[in-house]
Amino acid sequence: MQPKITAKARCADREVGRISKVIVDPLSHEVSHVVVKEANGQGYERQVPVREIQQVVNEEEILLRCTAADFQQFPVLKRDEYVTIKDVEIAHLEDRLHVEPGEVLVPFPKLERDVPRRTFFANMTQAIGALIALPLVYPVLKYLMKPMYRPFDNSWFSVGNVQKIKKEGIGYQFKFIRGLKEAFMPEQKIEKNVWVVKATPEIQQAVYGGKDKKFYDEKGNVIWVNKATAPYIGYSGKCPHLGCGYKWRRTKNFPDGVFLCPCHLSIYDAAGRVLDGPAPRPLDVLPMKVDAAGEIKVIDIEYKAGVKDQIRLL
Structure with missing residues (x-):
């Protein structure tokens, strides 16, 4: 079962926010993180690794392994380090994940973070080839x-x-x-x-x-x-x-x-x-x-x- 965008994120002691986006690993094509927008007044978006999800209760709620205090230690999303799958045109990936293109993020080239990443994208290109082959090859x-x-x-x-x-x-x-x-x-x-x-x-x-x-x-x-x-x-x-x-x-x-x-x-x-x-x-x-x-x-x-x-x- 896959949780929906806007699904509640709950820790053992209380609800901490709602899923606002997901981050996809461009090598495995799998969701690597969910982005949870805090329920408090500051409304930070924090990146939570999927391994920290203890249970998908249903499409509307997930249970995290951590406490609400531990949740605050997850890093705040740096939006300028990511692009949406609409921007990078990974064909039909949004259909596979059942979300809108603007809600799925993939890492932006590290050139924009002052570290060259040529090898990574060479590997990424081979890895996502099967996904994009049909619309691109023709x-x-x-x-x-x-x-x-x-x-x-x-x-x-x-x-x-x-x-x-x-x-x-x-x-x-x-x-x-x-x-x-x-x-x-x-x-x-x-x-x-x-x-x-x-x-x-x-x-x-x-x-x-x-x-x-x-x-x-x-x-x-x-x-x-x-x-x-x-x-x-x-x-x-x-x-x-x-x-x-x-x-x-x-x-x-x-x-x-x-x-x-x-x-x-x-x-x-x-x-x-x-x-x-x-x-x-x-x-x-x-x-x-x-x-x-x-x-x-x-x-x-x-x-x-x-x-x-x-x-x-x-």
């Missing part, structure tokens, strides 16, 4: 194979205008529609996106290392060159880890923001460098140009996800 695999014997599409796509970009070093998303033909299937119109950053000299140096970046077709011919001094840099909208979509998000340690992939919590700075998480390489820079009217155009290149080297697929 959109990822959809683009893993280009039509047989078809050359790469090096067409330019207009995605928007630089007037949208108001500040340096911030990620701005631009969406566009393109056609995609797979093998013997009819061409389909799909929505894609790119992220564009107005680059500071520091970002330009981090991305290009002072050298222009060349892009090639399948025969090895140069199709475009991004100048190392170009004021705008465009990134593919797909995370290099598994091809998921990512977001620009402000955090405690990065008030201006970072790129965060919510599926497996890879984190990148404005230069696309991996700061934390399982991503094997930086964000993929796209061929990009801006005309005199400020219109942004990109070649929609896609690379194989999950590997260190850039292997072009589209």
Whole structure:
């Protein structure tokens, strides 16, 4: 039997509060703690390990092993150290736990607590693979194979205008529609996106290392060159880890923001460098140009996800 959110939490001597949230271990997919909001005036939320639950009396009440005085020794929840399963998109986990997405917490990368945690999230990614495989594999695999014997599409796509970009070093998303033909299937119109950053000299140096970046077709011919001094840099909208979509998000340690992939919590700075998480390489820079009217155009290149080297697929 699983207690409900809002179930009473009672010690041997008295009731101490109600369950307000649960914390899930991302490795085992099991609830590791219940968060009990105190019944007294202060209303602190305390993290209680599930091993301290002596009995689930019914869906509306749990009995803790400790006394009310001992309950006060459990740590107060530090909410900024967790994200909800809605944020990290662990598919259908809320159904398994019978709670709303906002009531289930998983640990936020320790980067936000000043301790790198790359190995942890690499392991976490493998562990939760079975849970998220169905919703993720299809959109990822959809683009893993280009039509047989078809050359790469090096067409330019207009995605928007630089007037949208108001500040340096911030990620701005631009969406566009393109056609995609797979093998013997009819061409389909799909929505894609790119992220564009107005680059500071520091970002330009981090991305290009002072050298222009060349892009090639399948025969090895140069199709475009991004100048190392170009004021705008465009990134593919797909995370290099598994091809998921990512977001620009402000955090405690990065008030201006970072790129965060919510599926497996890879984190990148404005230069696309991996700061934390399982991503094997930086964000993929796209061929990009801006005309005199400020219109942004990109070649929609896609690379194989999950590997260190850039292997072009589209």
